[in-house]
Structures are given as C-alpha cells and as structure tokens.
Amino acid sequence: MSAASQNLPAQARRADALSGTVRVPGDKSISHRALMLAAIATGTSKISGLLEGADVLATMRAMQALGAHIEQDENADWQVTGVGPMGLSAPNAPLDFGNAGTGVRLVMGLVAGAAIGARFIGDASLSTRPMERILQPLRAMGAQAQATNGCLPVTIEPAALIPAVITPDIASAQVKSAILLAALGIAGTTIVREKIATRGHSETMLRLMGADIRVQEKDGYSEVSLHNENGPTKLKATDLHVPGDPSSAAFPLVAALTVPGSDVVLENIMLNRQRDGLIRVLRAMGGDIAVTNQRQASGEIMADLRVQYGPLKAVNVAPETAPDMIDEFPALAIAAAAAEGTSHMAGLAELRVKESDRLAAMQAGLKANGVQVQAGDDWLRVTGGPIAGGASVKTHHDHRIAMAFLCLGLIAEQPVTVDDRTMIATSFPQFFDLMRDLGAHID
Ligand code: S3P
Secondary structure, eight states: OOGGGGOOOEEEEOOOOOEEEEEOOBOHHHHHHHHHHHHHSBSEEEEESOOOSHHHHHHHHHHHHTTOEEEEOTTSOEEEEOOOTTOOOOOSSOEEOTTOHHHHHHHHHHHHHTTOOEEEEOOTTGGGSOOHHHHHHHHHTTOEEEEETTEEEEEEEOOOOOOOEEOOSSOOHHHHHHHHHHHTTSSEEEEEEESSOOOOHHHHHHHHTTOEEEEEEETTEEEEEEEETTSSOOOBOOOEEOOBOHHHHHHHHHHHHHSTTOEEEEEEEEEOTTTOHHHHHHHHTTOEEEEEEEEEETTEEEEEEEEEOOOOBOOEEOGGGGGGGTTOHHHHHHHHHHSBSEEEEEOOGGGGGSSSOHHHHHHHHHHHTTOEEEEOSSEEEEEOSOOOBOOEEOOTTOHHHHHHHHHHHTTSSBOEEESOOGGGGGTOTTHHHHHHHTTOEEO
C-alpha cells in the first residue's frame, strides 16, 4: 500500500494561552544508539525512556534480525541481550528501516564492521535519500557495498575492514557514527575528523559502555578516535536512560513562546551543545526559556525548561550554528513568522535531503499561509507579522513539517491544515495528546 493512500489530515486553530507541565518522549538519536550498542554488548542492558516511535521500532526489529534478544519487561523498560563483539549474524531477509534515516545509516556501519552481509530497504521517502555519504567512507575502510543510484536498496557483502583516517566533507553525525560503529570491529585506531563537530551521542555512549574513544581539537578539526589495540571493542552491558528529545520539545517550546499568555514546563529535556542551537537562537530572539533542575542521564545532561510567551524579534542564524539545530529549522521558521522583522537562516543545504526537501516544504507552506518567505539553495528568509493561515500544507510525509505547521495554526487567523499526520508517529507518537493537554486546538 502506498503511503499516500493512508493520508490522514489534521487541523490546528488559534489557541488561547497554553499551560501545563509535560514530558516529551525519549530522544530519537539516543534511542537508536542505545538499541544498537546494547545489541552488540556482552550481557543484558536495560533501556528506560526509549522512544517507542516507528523509526526506533524499525531499528529494534533490525537488531533482532541481526541476532540480539530484545524484550519489554513488566516496568515497560527494554531488556536487550547483546551478541558480544563480532557476534552479529547475517539476517535472512532484507532489513526494512521504514522512514528511519538514522537507523539505516548507522546499522550499515555496524553490519560492515561485523564483516557480515545484509540488504537494506526503506519506505518511498527513505529510498530517495543519499546513502553514498555512508558507503564511501565504509568502502575506504574496505567494505564491499553497493547502492542503487546512490540510494536504497543497499547491499553490503561480508568483508574484513581496516582502520582509516576519514575527513567527511559534510557535517553529519550519521556519517561519523556509521564510521565509528564499523570501527568497533577493527583492530587498530580509526579517526574521524570533523570541521564542525556534530552531535556526539555515539561517542558518549560508547565511552560509557567501555570503549576507548577520545575526542580532541587538532589542527582546526574536532578529531574522534577509536582505539582497539587488542581486536574488536568489547562493550559491557549498561543500563541506559534516554532523556527527552529536544527535537520533539521544539514544537511545544515554540508554541509556548508564540501563543499569547502561555506558560509551559517541559520536563527531562536533553541539553547538549550540539543539539541546543534552537534554544540559543530563540533566546537571542528574546524568548523566555528558563533551565532548571539540571542532572545527568547516561552521560548526557537533562533539565526542565520553563517557557513563557513574550514578543520575539528577528534573528540571523549563521551557517556554523546549523548542525547544532539541524532538525529544528521547521520549528524555528514558525517562531520567525511570529517575530518582529526578517529572520535569515544560512547553511541549510542539508535540509534539502532530510525526510523531505524541508526548505521547499517550509517555503511553500509559509507562503500558502500568507507569510512572507524567500529561499535559496541553502538559506531561508522569513518576515514576521500577522499570519493569515487558512491553507492546507503539503507535508511530503515529513513528521517535522507536519508538527511545525500545526504550531503555525495555533497563532494564525484562520486554521491551518496539514495533509497528513500519520508520519508524526515516527518520532513523536504522543504529539496530539501532549499538545491538547497544554490547551491547543488540534483536530
Ligand atoms: C542524527 C543526525 C542528524 C539528524 C538526524 C539524527 C543522528 O543527521 O538530522 O535526525 O542521530 O545522528 P545528520 O547527522 O546526517 O545531519
């Protein structure tokens, strides 16, 4: 069945003040990594707070197909019994990742590093996304891998890898992580050099589970090195707690800042220098975001955010900031539409190859709803002011486009409709309930 035949629209109307204390689900990046690393550790790890969204469940099924034992316990935590170093076994059917870009790309690294073969497939949207960015570095390490016109289906054949020093030409945590996961199987030292450091969740979790992984600034690069002097890395089973996803929190956060009178607390949100770009930018716009109750969760920082409505002013986002908020531009564009003045966001080329061409989708959706907007190859300019609304937005099956435009509907004069809400379940299955609990009018 095609995704298009299952479309379910949704509509958001102008809201009164939002209020309440809520928790968003677990972080998607950390949830994928927790399942993968626990699956190759020795022993049983307990994962609490796992995001049970469609993307992460696809990774879970893949890790089971590769040999890990994963089950939910009576407390709704996940018990993952790993296969140990080089213990993954070739699956007997293609691994279907649905819409999960992080899942498919990182597991390609794991499979190559385990010197086994597998075929990787996904849904229509994932099948148009670039995979050579992963396969090229893996080939440089000795992997035998073929894509289909640069995309899925991808086939990896069993091959022994060798250590390498790799300098990716795009800032991508997925590329860095795939290399590091492949390197877990190789004796020697593998190095990834990044011009702009991307999210370091793989490094943090690997260190927590016993890998010898180091990060240093060298010659203007952030250099991550994984050392395996005595053969494949042995990860020890570890209980992992997944903090709340700042990329999901972005939507109630922007809604609270833009709906007059709002006062909302978002609990347990992960704070991480490579993920908090949106908070920094919203504060520069005048956003009232207070951080309280900071604590640790499996090597990451977690805190509560109190967010209060207030007038926002336009902002310029520099290209260097983009990787720190790469998934948050749909949410920021809504804040910019509510701000006074013209905001400019640069360094956005990667948005063209996310779950949809997000630059095009944002431009079209804002324009249809009466917002002044311009876009170039890698930039977006949004002028704030009264928002007419009243239009239906094409989401192109992109969860973050759908959530962003439902937030626009909360502050527009006329209701805003999105053509499909089903994809929201990939990252934020509780989105509708949580927004309604805060007082939003979303049908
Ligand atoms: C992710 C990295 C980002 C992000 C994606 C999750 C990760 O992609 O957009 O949603 O978990 O490593 P890139 O690193 O390719 O920019």
